[in-house]
Amino acid sequence: MKNKIFATFAVIFACSVAVKAQEPKPADTEVWTPVPIEITPGKTSFDAPSDALILFNGKNLDQWVSVKDPNAAANWTVSGNILTVNKSAGNIQTKKSFGNYQLHLEWKIPENIKEEGQAKGNSGLFLASIGPGDDGYELQILDSYKNKTYVNGQAASIYKQSAPLVNANKKPGEWQTYDVVWEAPVFSTDGTLKTPAFVTVLHNGILVQNHTELKGPTQYIGQPSYKKAHGPSPIKLQAHGDPSAPISFRNIWIREIK
Numbered sequence: 148m149k150n151k152i153f154a155t156f157a158v159i160f161a162c163s164v165a166v167k168a169q170e171p172k173p174a175d176t177e178v179w180t181p182v183p184i185e186i187t188p189g190k191t192s193f194d195a196p197s198d199a200l201i202l203f204n205g206k207n208l209d210q211w212v213s214v215k216d217p218n219a220a221a222n223w224t225v226s227g228n229i230l231t232v233n234k235s236a237g238n239i240q241t242k243k244s245f246g247n248y249q250l251h252l253e254w255k256i257p258e259n260i261k262e263e264g265q266a267k268g269n270s271g272l273f274l275a276s277i278g279p280g281d282d283g284y285e286l287q288i289l290d291s292y293k294n295k296t297y298v299n300g301q302a303a304s305i306y307k308q309s310a311p312l313v314n315a316n317k318k319p320g321e322w323q324t325y326d327v328v329w330e331a332p333v334f335s336t337d338g339t340l341k342t343p344a345f346v347t348v349l350h351n352g353i354l355v356q357n358h359t360e361l362k363g364p365t366q367y368i369g370q371p372s373y374k375k376a377h378g379p380s381p382i383k384l385q386a387h388g389d390p391s392a393p394i395s396f397r398n399i400w401i402r403e404i405k
């Protein structure tokens with residue numbers, strides 16, 4: 148009898164130990180490695196952090212080339228730490244190619260433009276330039292402060308694909324910011340699409356594109372689709388053919404996402 152009682156207690160004890168062992172602990176879900184690399188944030192969120200590549204530092208266009216002639220320098224105007232579009236020189240793009248990245252860019256529409264709609268301060272940030280030709284994925288730049296146009300063509304739209312969640316435009320003459328997270332499309336070895344591109348955009352610090360899926364490179368006419376595979380690509384700025392005064396840029400930097 149004594150032995151039987153002891154055996155019963157032993158089983159109960161063993162079971163309770165086993166149950167205790169299975170109880171979740173805080174440490175179960177603690178991850179300690181790999182340790183994220185330490186970087187120094189800028190003084191404001193707009194200043195480039197220590198691991199950024201500066202694409203325009205206010206002084207020169209060393210990181211850029213002409214799209215018309217990739218062997219020629221980018222012939223836009225640099226003055227007073229500001230880059231201004233030279234429409235006759237055409238589009239410019241980065242010398243370097245990028246896959247996934249975070250990018251910061253500031254732009255300003257001139258005051259007193261008399262044109263309207265798509266002709267009012269039109270430019271663009273092509274998130275990947277996949278020439279030949281002028282193909283790519285355009286994040287629209289336009290004066291969309293009380294300037295009506297199709298919503299998937301206003302500032303902060305993915306041109307002809309996705310209107311911004313809100314209109315966060317400032318007045319012409321004021322500096323505006325884009326902060327972009329670009330996830331490049333991924334293609335299989337046979338050239339077919341594996342994963343489409345996604346983009347998240349903050350306009351003046353406000354979420355305007357929330358992990359938006361792109362249907363393909365920008366199409367002015369017709370529906371976009373992924374017709375050709377591509378890898379890392381340059382980033383392009385648009386010299387739009389409208390007659391309005393050219394827009395300006397400053398403080399452009401990028402962080403590649405490995």
Ligand code: MG
Nearest residue numbers: 269270271288
């Ligand atoms: Mg444009």
